[in-house]
Amino acid sequence: MTRKQQEQQNDIIGSFAIETFQDDLLYWFERQQRDLPWRQSRDAYRIWVSEIMLQQTRVDTVIPYYERFMERFPTVEKLADAELEEVYKYWEGLGYYSRARNLHSAVKEVKERYGGTVPDTPEDVHALKGVGPYTAGAILSIAYGLPEPAVDGNVMRVLSRIFLIEEDIAKVSTRKVFEAVVRRIIAHRNPSFFNQALMELGALICIPRSPRCGSCPVASHCRAREQGVQEALPVKKKAKQGRVEERGVALVRREDGRWLIHKRPESGLLANLWEFPNVECQGEAEAREKISMHMYGAFGVKCTPQDLVMEHSHVFSHLQWNLHTYICRYEGQDGEQGEAAVKDRMLWVTIDEMENYPFSVSHKKIVEALHEGFQQSLSWSSGQ
DNA sequence: TAGGCGTGGAC
DNA sequence: TGTCCAAGCCT
Structure with a gap:
């Protein structure tokens, strides 16, 4: 000193x-x-x-x-x-x-x-x-x-x-x-x-x-x-307000009744946690197209978003997600495309098997809504 | 150094 | 409802 x-x-x-x-x-x-x-x-x-x-x-x-x-x-x-x-x-x-x-x-x-x-x-x-x-x-x-x-x-x-x-x-x-x-x-x-x-x-x-x-x-x-x-006291500078992201979420069910889940990258936000495939989008109009493209590009999965079944927001310390979740019609998988990029970070699982994988809270809510068949999910809730 | 990194409780 | 924030660390 x-x-x-x-x-x-x-x-x-x-x-x-x-x-x-x-x-x-x-x-x-x-x-x-x-x-x-x-x-x-x-x-x-x-x-x-x-x-x-x-x-x-x-x-x-x-x-x-x-x-x-x-x-x-x-x-x-x-x-x-x-x-x-x-x-x-x-x-x-x-x-x-x-x-x-x-x-x-x-x-x-x-x-x-x-x-x-x-x-x-x-x-x-x-x-x-x-x-x-x-x-x-x-x-x-x-x-x-x-x-x-x-x-x-x-x-x-x-x-x-x-x-x-x-x-x-x-x-x-x-x-x-x-x-x-x-x-x-x-x-x-x-x-x-x-x-x-x-x-x-x-x-x-x-x-x-x-x-x-x-x-x-x-x-x-x-x-x-x-x-x-x-x-x-104490003196503490105020934190900046976080940004807001609109994200389209894809629920894809294969013929055998299994749903596609994805393990997030090893670093960054919610690293290594499981989620449903999702992509940033502007509004609802753009969401369907973005989801369709993302699913093929990242996973080689051909699908078409259909019903918007759930909308909810999730607030992080530095970021807010507004999640727009769509049920998608599964139209096949192209093994040549996408799969290599995610390798073992994609899985087809039953709803019950989702319990075995760590999900972030925002996507855990979607799992719960799947269990309930989206009966009460068509409304916004802030961070809950 | 400042910003990324989660979530839920309190007021 | 919005805002702050609670036994911080990493890059």
């Missing part, structure tokens, strides 16, 4: 009552912490899995996924030996699917390079796929008791208020400011509880809007509270 950075940090910390703050925070956490599944063990693998699942994902959403996942993959060995497709199936609906791919890859590395034991140095942990600065700090402090910062959105919100830090938390570089602060104030007698307590405080008390300062165990330490500006 340069001398200038040191001086900046001294400004931030100032005459802060570190020991009293630690006592107040830890006392509160020991009494008020939630009983969560991943808190029943300090096994580094279990902590690791929970931290990956919790990235940008709510606790209530994660719990059932975590329980199912740990029952099926209780150890590094079990997960490393599983097929990626099955891991995806356990991740289906949780989102950010590269987390599952990276976790599976990293667990294989731990098995092979470290004999199945999660490494306990910052360099080795951070080198694992999908493990960034936050997750590395969480594993090292919670599982191994090391005094490493674990700075997530909660921690930045809490500390931005306590120390009145006005840097934009949307900037990657800002995280380092908070890591430096944590290194100054972390309780070395219990780094695990200290880090978890900061996050728990952010989740339960020091929430984004209308923080519950009246119930806050460290309100007396809070500079934002003192000045009445807690609602204005």
